Amino acid sequence: MINLLITGSSGYIASTFIYKLLSQYTNYQIIAIDKVLSINKEKLLSKFKNKIKFYQLDLLNYQKLEEVFKANEIDIVIHFAALTLVNESENEPFTYLNNNLNSTINLLDLMIKYNVFNIVFSSSASVYGNAIYTPIDENHPLNPLSFYGLTKKISEEIIINYNRKGLNYIILRYFNPAGVIDDLGEEHNPETHLIPLLIKSIINKTTFKVYGNNYNTPDGTCIRDFIHISDLVDAHILSLESIINEDNLNEIFNVGINKGYSILQVIETAEKVLNQKVNYIIDNPRKGDVPILVAKSDKIISKLKFSPKYDLSDIILDVFNYEKSKQIQKY
Numbered sequence: 001m002i003n004l005l006i007t008g009s010s011g012y013i014a015s016t017f018i019y020k021l022l023s024q025y026t027n028y029q030i031i032a033i034d035k036v037l038s039i040n041k042e043k044l045l046s047k048f049k050n051k052i053k054f055y056q057l058d059l060l061n062y063q064k065l066e067e068v069f070k071a072n073e074i075d076i077v078i079h080f081a082a083l084t085l086v087n088e089s090e091n092e093p094f095t096y097l098n099n100n101l102n103s104t105i106n107l108l109d110l111m112i113k114y115n116v117f118n119i120v121f122s123s124s125a126s127v128y129g130n131a132i133y134t135p136i137d138e139n140h141p142l143n144p145l146s147f148y149g150l151t152k153k154i155s156e157e158i159i160i161n162y163n164r165k166g167l168n169y170i171i172l173r174y175f176n177p178a179g180v181i182d183d184l185g186e187e188h189n190p191e192t193h194l195i196p197l198l199i200k201s202i203i204n205k206t207t208f209k210v211y212g213n214n215y216n217t218p219d220g221t222c223i224r225d226f227i228h229i230s231d232l233v234d235a236h237i238l239s240l241e242s243i244i245n246e247d248n249l250n251e252i253f254n255v256g257i258n259k260g261y262s263i264l265q266v267i268e269t270a271e272k273v274l275n276q277k278v279n280y281i282i283d284n285p286r287k288g289d290v291p292i293l294v295a296k297s298d299k300i301i302s303k304l305k306f307s308p309k310y311d312l313s314d315i316i317l318d319v320f321n322y323e324k325s326k327q328i329q330k331y
């Protein structure tokens, strides 16, 4: 049995990861930590009660976190927990630096103290900042434009330095995850991500806001690389397998699908897939948003045999069905 410590387990990506992992494999036991409860956490526990031990605690609380390490034999940590809103991080730098860096430092210190030497870390394409070239490979310079991105860049550096203490790591730089696995979807509060906002505005027949159309891109709107959550989860499962089987892998991987869509192209795709007109307006650009973030993910494709299966149309359809079913449940 492999004991996995998952931080941020009530969140979107961690909960979908746990769900798919436990649905496919029987040899994992989950020790889950989050400071909040969530609807996704409840859905997980209702299905996999015996496979998940949930601790509601703040990673900033070193003593409480140490109790988890004392009580469990942990083999691998996947560190998903973070504050994640780019715009908010610009308004509240201390909160972001304090939470994202100190929670990582507490975790790493306890890992070494309790002989846990394997970590998979959730990083982000926001570490790159303005792309000097595109698609972006892992060697692209790191120049984050937000405090959120800065916390990811510094966390990466700290993790890499812990290699001198024996830590094996895989750092995954996600591009734009979206979509649904079974009945687990994106439940951020507030929601700032494009796809759920777009789909909610289509369903509720409200006007969708496009943030800026004066970027240096062909149609003036930002370009992003959307990866289906199911593919992103697979990247974690492959990372787990390789960290279990190979000592000293110590790699950084982009996780995207090597394809960019502008915001207007996303709207067009939604109109086509859902056969509905989208009402939108152009609003001011948001702080910290960069014009183009498209991954070159060849490294994870060749080293971990990662093979993404879904495209933007699948994401849009899944999120539409998910949001629709939530509406039906309300009545």
Ligand SMILES: NC(=O)c1ccc[n+]([C@@H]2O[C@H](COP(=O)([O-])OP(=O)(O)OC[C@H]3O[C@@H](n4cnc5c(N)ncnc54)[C@H](O)[C@@H]3O)[C@@H](O)[C@H]2O)c1
Binding pocket: 007, 008, 009, 010, 011, 012, 013, 014, 033, 034, 035, 036, 057, 058, 059, 060, 079, 080, 081, 082, 083, 084, 099, 103, 122, 123, 124, 125, 174, 175, 176, 177, 187, 188, 193
């Ligand atoms: N969703 C994206 O588009 C995206 C893109 C790139 C990277 N990421 C990274 O992936 C990870 C997961 O993202 P998500 O979209 O699932 O976010 P989320 O907000 O849904 O989940 C994050 C979880 O971390 C928990 N958390 C934060 N600080 C904590 C602390 N101090 N102690 C305990 N729990 C804490 C939160 O309560 C939350 O449940 C994050 O590290 C994020 O930066 C996400």
